[in-house]
Amino acid sequence: MHVTARTEKPADARFVHVHGASLHYGEDGEGFLALKDMSLDIGRGEFAAVVGPSGCGKSTLMKLISGLTPRSAGEVEVNGADVTRPLKIVGMAFQNPALLPWRTVLENVLLPIQVVRPHRSDYRVNKAPFIERARALLAKVGLAGVEERYSWQLSGGMQQRVSLCRALIHEPEILLLDEPFGALDAFTREELWGVLQDLWCERGFTVLLVTHDLPEAVFLADRVHVISNRPGRVIYTTDIDLPRPRTQEVCFTPRFVEYVHELRSHISQARQAI
Amino acid sequence: MSRKRTLRRALYTLSPWLATIGFFVIWEVGCRVLNVPPFILPTPSAAVAALIQYSDGIWLNASHTMITTLAGFALAVAFGIALGVVVGASPLLYRALNPLLIGFNSIPKVAMVPILVLWFGIGTVPAILTAFLVAFFPITVNVATGIATMEPELRDVLRSLGASKADILLRVGLPRSMPYFFASLKIAITLAFVGAVISETVASNVGIGYLMMSASATFRVPLVFAALLVIAAMGIVMYAVAAYFERHFTGWATRSETG
Numbered sequence: 043m044h045v046t047a048r049t050e051k052p053a054d055a056r057f058v059h060v061h062g063a064s065l066h067y068g069e070d071g072e073g074f075l076a077l078k079d080m081s082l083d084i085g086r087g088e089f090a091a092v093v094g095p096s097g098c099g100k101s102t103l104m105k106l107i108s109g110l111t112p113r114s115a116g117e118v119e120v121n122g123a124d125v126t127r128p129l130k131i132v133g134m135a136f137q138n139p140a141l142l143p144w145r146t147v148l149e150n151v152l153l154p155i156q157v158v159r160p161h162r163s164d165y166r167v168n169k170a171p172f173i174e175r176a177r178a179l180l181a182k183v184g185l186a187g188v189e190e191r192y193s194w195q196l197s198g199g200m201q202q203r204v205s206l207c208r209a210l211i212h213e214p215e216i217l218l219l220d221e222p223f224g225a226l227d228a229f230t231r232e233e234l235w236g237v238l239q240d241l242w243c244e245r246g247f248t249v250l251l252v253t254h255d256l257p258e259a260v261f262l263a264d265r266v267h268v269i270s271n272r273p274g275r276v277i278y279t280t281d282i283d284l285p286r287p288r289t290q291e292v293c294f295t296p297r298f299v300e301y302v303h304e305l306r307s308h309i310s311q312a313r314q315a316i
Numbered sequence: 317m318s319r320k321r322t323l324r325r326a327l328y329t330l331s332p333w334l335a336t337i338g339f340f341v342i343w344e345v346g347c348r349v350l351n352v353p354p355f356i357l358p359t360p361s362a363a364v365a366a367l368i369q370y371s372d373g374i375w376l377n378a379s380h381t382m383i384t385t386l387a388g389f390a391l392a393v394a395f396g397i398a399l400g401v402v403v404g405a406s407p408l409l410y411r412a413l414n415p416l417l418i419g420f421n422s423i424p425k426v427a428m429v430p431i432l433v434l435w436f437g438i439g440t441v442p443a444i445l446t447a448f449l450v451a452f453f454p455i456t457v458n459v460a461t462g463i464a465t466m467e468p469e470l471r472d473v474l475r476s477l478g479a480s481k482a483d484i485l486l487r488v489g490l491p492r493s494m495p496y497f498f499a500s501l502k503i504a505i506t507l508a509f510v511g512a513v514i515s516e517t518v519a520s521n522v523g524i525g526y527l528m529m530s531a532s533a534t535f536r537v538p539l540v541f542a543a544l545l546v547i548a549a550m551g552i553v554m555y556a557v558a559a560y561f562e563r564h565f566t567g568w569a570t571r572s573e574t575g
C-alpha cells in the first residue's frame with residue numbers, strides 16, 4: 043500500500059472545477075433553486091467529501107458535475123472541458139445498489155463494459171479479459187465465489203460491494219458516490235470504508251463522496267466541504283490531515299474527533315440558517 | 317399433531333379439486349331435488365352426456381375457436397409490446413397517446429363486432445380482430461409500466477456511461493418489463509378467448525360461440541351447457557399455460573417467494 047504525495051500541476055488542482063454554478067429545477071419562474079453560487083474544486087486523484095443538511099442539494103451537485111442535469115448558470119468543468127452533457131468518464135454508486143435482478147453478480151459488474159465505448163466492441167469480440175477483470179475486482183472487495191449468484195441472493199452489504207465494482211469496472215477517472223453506505227449497519231459500513239480506501243489508494247481515481255455520516259467523511263476524504271441549506275453552496279472547507287492508509291484506530295484519535303466536531307458545528311449552523 | 321398437519325396440507329393441495337367437484341355435486345343434486353326442467357337448467361351429467369354425444373362437432377368448433385383466439389392473441393402480443401415499448405420509453409408519447417388509449421379501452425368491444433362485420437364480413441376475421449382488440453391493451457399498459465418505472469439511479473448510471481436511449485431500453489427497460497409482460501399474458505389470453513367467443517356468437521358460422529348460439533336457438537339446452545363447460549375448461553388451460561410461462565421466464569421477479 044503506497045501513498046505518495048501527489049505532485050500536482052496547476053490544471054490538476056482543478057480537475058473538477060465548479061465556479062459560481064447554480065441549478066434551478068423546473069420552469070423559469072416556478073420550480074426552485076437547488077444550488078446557488080456553488081464553487082468547488084477537486085484535484086485530480088483527490089478524495090473529496092461533501093456533507094450538509096438533508097435536501098441541501100448534495101445529490102444535485104453530483105448530477106451537476108456528472109452532466110446528468112444541466113446547470114442553469116456558472117461554470118462546470120471537468121479536466122479542463124466544459125460539462126454540457128453526461129460525462130463518460132464517471133462511475134456512480136448510490137444508497138440504493140440498483141442492481142439488475144435478472145443478471146448474476148458477474149453480469150451486473152460487466153454492465154458498463156457492455157455500454158461504454160470502446161469496451162463494448164472489444165467485449166463482443168473477446169469476453170475473457172473483461173470477465174477476468176471483473177472477477178479480480180470482485181475478489182478485491184471480498185466477493186470471490188459469489189460471481190454466479192443473483193444479486194437478490196446477496197445481503198445488502200454484498201450488494202453495495204457489487205455496486206461499487208460496477209462503478210469501477212470500466213476504470214473511470216471520477217467516482218461519484220451518493221451515500222453509498224447509508225443503508226448499511228455500522229460494522230459493514232466501516233469495513234467498506236477500508237475497501238474503498240484500498241481501491242482508491244491503488245488506482246488513484248478522483249472521488250466525490252456525498253454522505254450524512256461525518257466520521258465517514260473524515261475517515262475517507264482528503265478534503266471535506268460543508269454545504270449550506272437550500273439553495274446549496276459551500277460554506278466551509280477543511281483539509282483532513284491524517285496519515286494514510288487510515289485504520290479503524292484513527293477514529294479514536296483526538297485529531298479525528300476534533301475534525302468531526304468542527305464539521306458538526308458548521309452543519310448545525312447551516313441548518314439554523316434557513 | 318403431525319397427522320393433523322399432514323391432513324391440513326393435503327386439504328390445501330386438493331382444495332381446487334374439492335371446490336370444483338363440490339360445485340358440480342351441488343348443481344347436480346340441486347337440479348334433481350328441486351326437479352328443475354332440463355330446458356331451464358340441465359344437470360351437469362346431462363351436459364356431459366351432450367358433450368359426449370356431440371363430441372365431434374364440439375371438437376371441431378372448439379379447435380376453430382382455439383386457433384382464432386391464438387391468432388388474435390399473437391397479434392395482441394406483437395402490437396401490445398411494440399406500443400408498450402414506445403409509450404413506456406417516451407414520456408411525450410405517453411402523454412400524447414394516453415387519452416386515446418383510455419378512450420379506446422372504454423369502448424365495449426362487442427359494440428365493435430358489427431363494424432368489423434361490416435368491414436370484413438361474417439366469419440373468422442372479425443373474431444380474430446375482436447380477440448386482438450380486447451387483448452392488446454393490458455399488454456401495452458404492463459410493458460409500458462415496466463419500462464417507465466425504471467429506478468432513476470439506474471438510468472443515471474447508464475447515462476453517465478454514455479448509454480444511448482436504445483442501450484438503456486435494451487439492457488434495462490425491456491428485461492425489467494418482462495415480469496409485467498408475462499403477468500399481463502394471463503389476462504390477455506383470457507380476454508382474447510372471451511373476445512373470440514363473443515364475436516362468434518354474434519357473427520360467425522363456426523366456432524364454439526356459434527355452436528352455443530345455434531344450440532340455444534334450437535333449444536338443445538344440454539348442448540349449450542356442454543359448450544359452456546368446454547369454454548370454461550379451455551379458459552383454464554390457457555390461463556395455466558400463460559401462468560407456467562410467467563413462472564418459467566421471470567423467476568427472479570418472484571424472488572421473495574422462492575428465494
Ligand SMILES: Nc1ncnc2c1ncn2[C@@H]1O[C@H](COP(=O)(O)OP(=O)(O)OP(=O)(O)O)[C@@H](O)[C@H]1O
Binds near residue numbers: 096100272
Ligand atoms: N428532479 C427534481 N425536480 C425538482 N426538485 C428536485 C429534484 N431533485 C431534487 N429536487 C429538490 O432539490 C433540493 C435538493 O435536492 P437533493 O436531492 O440534491 O438534496 P440532498 O442534499 O441530496 O438531500 P439528501 O441528503 O436528503 O439526499 C431538494 O429540496 C429537492 O426537493
Ligand SMILES: [Mg+2]
Binds near residue numbers: 100101102220
Ligand atoms: Mg441526496
